[in-house]
Amino acid sequence: MAGRRRGWGAWRVRVVVLWLLVGSLGSLVACGGRSGTDTASADVRRLLDRRAAAVLDGDAPAYARTGAPAEFSRLRALPLAAWSYRLTALHRTEGGEATADVELSYRVEGIDRAPVKVGRTLSLTERGDGQWYVDADRPARKTGQQLWDQGTVEAVRGTHSLVLGVGQSPETLRRYAGLADRAVPAVTEAWGGAWTRRVVVLIPKSLEGMAGLLGSPASSYRGIAAVTTGETGGSVKAPADRIIVNPDAYGVLGDFGKQVVLTHETTHVATRTATTAATPLWLSEGYADWVGYRSTGRTAVQAAPELARVVASGETPDALPRDADFGFGGDGAKLAQAYEGGWLACRMIADRWGEVRLGEFYRAAGAHGKRAGAVEGAMEQVLGTTPAEFTALWREYLRDQLG
Known part of the structure; x- marks a missing residue:
């Protein structure tokens, strides 16, 4: 058996050497250059790296230099611990334009134990200076929106909660944080167990906004006050769940009903790993x-x-x-x-x-x-x-x- 291992190793080395020789010859034939697609992919990756760094640094001018600057202001209130892009495919068209399939990975500071990963589709243009720019950044096909896709995100931190809203007043978001802060101890008293004891509550503008976050028709959630998204049976390393509120249905509830609903959804967050x-x-x-x-x-x-x-x-x-x-x-x-x-x-x-x-x-x-x-x-x-x-x-x- 030992002899066979030595023979296999020698054969593998010969294959590697042959591959290197063929690769070198190919490089000589190509005059040392890479294909246009390879070059564009590398350039787009560098663009995405600069864009991610600008988000984390809070550097609006640097973000604007990558294109689509208006999106930066929508993100500023989001407390981020990580933000990165991974290019999965690049589709070039004539006229210096391209579409990039991208996996966005981000983590909310103090909340997410693991990155949230979502598909995005970026429209790109190669301009006269040879640099690529982002013209538009939207959810990938059959993928729900992120809250910032719907407008400028406002954030309120509670004792046990982070409330993120679009089109809501700070007073409204603080009321949600108060409800969530009462829900977390109530759930912990009943359930106990090892859970994060913090919740993230997303408040879109309307029922249509809620449906957009969930990637479903609005008719599916009409009359539903709130839902919780998350990985059923998820490990402790899974990203934190999100409680998504339907402001149209939730808004007509009295104080008692609002508390019961938010405590109900917080229970789903606490019990997720056991469900x-x-x-x-x-x-x-x-x-x-x-x-x-x-x-x-x-x-x-x-x-x-x-x-x-x-x-x-x-x-x-x-x-x-x-x-x-x-x-x-x-x-x-x-x-x-x-x-x-x-x-x-x-x-x-x-x-x-x-x-x-x-x-x-x-x-x-x-x-x-x-x-x-x-x-x-x-x-x-x-x-x-x-x-x-x-x-x-x-x-x-x-x-x-x-x-």
Whole structure:
């Protein structure tokens, strides 16, 4: 075996030498030059490096020398620890123009544990001085916008939060920070565990702005006050989640409703690493609502009016809500019933088995890794029951609490 290794090594060296000779010959034939595309790619990479350095240095004139200067002012309030570009493809056209496919990598200072990476498409022009300039910088195809794509970003730091908004007054952003700062300790008290205990809240101008950040039609989120984006089951090295608010729907809520919604979304941030494909939505959404309502003193009828109406009519649901019942684009009443049903299932666990067991059940379900058998295993392991027995208890609990 040793002899074979020596033979392979010698053969590999000969291949390398041959490659070097061929490469040298090629260089001589090409008179030492590189292809135009290679040269342009190198020049564009240098352009992107200068542009990234200008962002991090807060150097507006240096940024302007790379092109598209108006974008710089939109970014100035964003507290950045890192910002870089990686050129993935360059498409040249006639007339000294090109389109660059770029991966933008950035990290918000004190928030992101790992870089956020997003695709961008840059329109470029090679001008008379032989330098490339950025004419436009936009999200890549089928990629959501970043907040600065929608206007100048304003930032407010809270004790446990960073609120970033476009088209919002500083007073409005400070109110959001106050809500977030109350939500974080409430979630920590209920969930405990190792989580960042900080949240990032994005406030676009409107529902359309929210949809733009999510890369989806506005109709998908009409009436939805807020959502949380993040990597389900993400490691502790994943970028921080973002809570994205729909100011149209959130704005019509009273102070109580606004706090419950933001506490609900903050719960998703805290539980993200324990939430996997094995976690049913009735549990993840129900648990977030349970934390949101936990210390409010609201009765079941007050917090679950749609389900109370159904139960009062004698039509108690036969089964726990399915994942499909949580779709944003369907019947609003049925969506409310799904959330309320999940909340009451978690509330029942806390009442019957205790709050600690509820958290253990959540973690056990997510730790299963795949959906099949996850709930069954967690119920047996943590609650000492079966899905059939649990469903019967839940239906009885609905009638008792809502009847």
